[in-house]
Amino acid sequence: MFNKHKVFEKLDSSAWGGGESLLSGGETFDTRYERRHSRWYEQCVMGTPFHFVVGLPLVVLVPPWMVHGGNFWRGMAPELATTLWAVGAAFLVTLFFLRRMTRFPGTQASIFAVPLVSMVFAAAWALLFGAERLDASVLWGGYAASLVWFFIGYMAVQRLRRPRFAVVPLGDARHLNEIEGGELSRLEAPRLGAQRIDGIVADLRSDALNHEWIRFLTKCLLHGIPVYQLKQLDESRTGRVRLEHLADTELTSLLPSPLYSTCKRGLDLCGALLLLPLLAPIMLATAWAIRRDSPGSVFFLQWRMGHRGRPFRIYKFRSMYCDMKGKEFASGEDDPRITPVGKVIRKYRLDELPQLLNVLKGDMSFIGPRPEPVDLSQWYEKDIPLFSYRRVVRPGISGWAQVEQGYAAEVDDMAIKLQYDLYYIKHFSLWLDVLILLRTLKTIGTGFGAR
Structure with a gap:
């Protein structure tokens, strides 16, 4: 007998999705199932590679160019070379922390960019000052450039990437009417039509999920559209683990590293x-x-x-x-x-x-x-x-x-x-x-x- 709960338990470890789609037998994708911001240029501009390709060179190269002129790399002093490495490292450390921290609810990267950049560059200055190998003008120029890059960049991304979710109106998901910082659309039938969304929200433990809805959710996964258990969305939205959501087996996973x-x-x-x-x-x-x-x-x-x-x-x-x-x-x-x-x-x-x-x-x-x-x-x-x-x-x-x-x-x-x-x-x-x-x-x- 088909047991949908066992099928979903294997897939419901975190946010579904992101896996590669493998089809055989000549099957083809339904092009109507598209994820928002899935176009290559959207992924480049809003993803991490853009920081490496555009942001890192700007932050590292513009300050020494403004301080020492366009030929600063010719006969570069050891102090300048060390400072440029420090600026690049501080930029990458800040990027790494911001990417990690934005996973948590209520985190606006543009707000925390200023104190985080300040902390990272202060640590870099302390290390270089102790070694007496730094170009102070270039270091603080890199600091200012990093502030502008992260603050303006993440503020723009927050405005452009307001998430949009489609809700499967079955089980407890029927009562979900709004989400802070995002948009919700209620599905009337197991199909998306022409709309582009960031993910599907469903009560995967509901007995009302029939084979047709399960096939629809599977199809979304095959097209790279993540499916979120209602509990996951609630935790990511509120920053709380509700006691009624704690299964017996989940208690054993709440052990700190x-x-x-x-x-x-x-x-x-x-x-x-x-x-x-x-x-x-x-x-x-x-x-x-x-x-x-x-x-x-x-x-x-x-x-x-x-x-x-x-x-x-x-x-x-x-x-x-x-x-x-x-x-x-x-x-x-x-x-x-x-x-x-x-x-x-x-x-x-x-x-x-x-x-x-x-x-x-x-x-x-x-x-x-x-x-x-x-x-x-x-x-x-x-x-x-x-x-x-x-x-x-x-x-x-x-x-x-x-x-x-x-x-x-x-x-x-x-x-x-x-x-x-x-x-x-x-x-x-x-x-x-x-x-x-x-x-x-x-x-x-x-x-x-x-x-």
């Missing part, structure tokens, strides 16, 4: 050792302001639930009055327990700075699920299934839930927060951590997520 966990611990140590002396003046000024603002200790110490359920003591700057009682968690920006200085340091996350000591001790990471107080954590576990699973990775000073959701305390909000944390665990990687870091810097500047 041991290799990256080890590398991340090394990065945390290096980062904390580097930041502590740099941030010491800000921490001293914050401590002085707290002491002048209200009586009590400068620091707030609290037991939090840590990695694999091991409690640890977290260090924070005190932001509340010591002689006022209330709930065990802040009720928002209008909580009367928060001091005037506390409102400022909470808004710009300065109260979190002492947690650099927790990072050094190994209790925390820079990026990870936010640790909850022990008592509250036990309370959440009674009402929210899988809440304790977020401890499979080290808790963080900032995390995916913090930059996406902001502050959460009530049970309903914490259930949503868990979905964000599960998404982070499922996509545990350097690229997601860099994206969270950039969004955290944006949070510090705007105050979003203050609690």
Whole structure:
């Protein structure tokens, strides 16, 4: 007996599509089944090769031409040659990170191009400055050219490549009416007609999928049009793993990479050792302001639930009055327990700075699920299934839930927060951590997520 679920399980590992079409017996393609932006010139202009063929030469060659003239390559000094290699490497590193980071929901490459390019070129400058082999004018010219290239280029691509999906109106997909940042069209029959789309969205576990619809989806795959399970689209759109979508077998796949966990611990140590002396003046000024603002200790110490359920003591700057009682968690920006200085340091996350000591001790990471107080954590576990699973990775000073959701305390909000944390665990990687870091810097500047 034909079992469509077993057929789809083999194909539904990620986004379907992209495979080569192999037909035998003289079969021919139906030319009406075309994917948007599949023409060769569209693929060249909007794809990675365009960055290599056009962007890289412009960024590397234009700055030295403007600084040293058109004959800069004749008798090139070692400092200039090293700088040109550094500019090219920085351009490629930025491109690689941006391509990886744009896989995650809500990521606009044009917005994060500026801080990422700045970070990469600052690292290149630090390396070259230590070796005393650089042409500063060409290096910063390459920096400016990279900013213009990535910012304008990705902004144009975002406007041109607004995705368009066709929805199979069966099962839970019937309730899908809109998608953020994209367009949806509902199929009335198993055929596309003349429209060109980026992908098909379907509830592949629906019993309403008959043989005719299955043949249609297979035909789309053969023509290079990806077919997305409804759950996939929901996760990529919201950045959350819904608990009702977790199959029994999927829990075992939500295990972080041991290799990256080890590398991340090394990065945390290096980062904390580097930041502590740099941030010491800000921490001293914050401590002085707290002491002048209200009586009590400068620091707030609290037991939090840590990695694999091991409690640890977290260090924070005190932001509340010591002689006022209330709930065990802040009720928002209008909580009367928060001091005037506390409102400022909470808004710009300065109260979190002492947690650099927790990072050094190994209790925390820079990026990870936010640790909850022990008592509250036990309370959440009674009402929210899988809440304790977020401890499979080290808790963080900032995390995916913090930059996406902001502050959460009530049970309903914490259930949503868990979905964000599960998404982070499922996509545990350097690229997601860099994206969270950039969004955290944006949070510090705007105050979003203050609690």
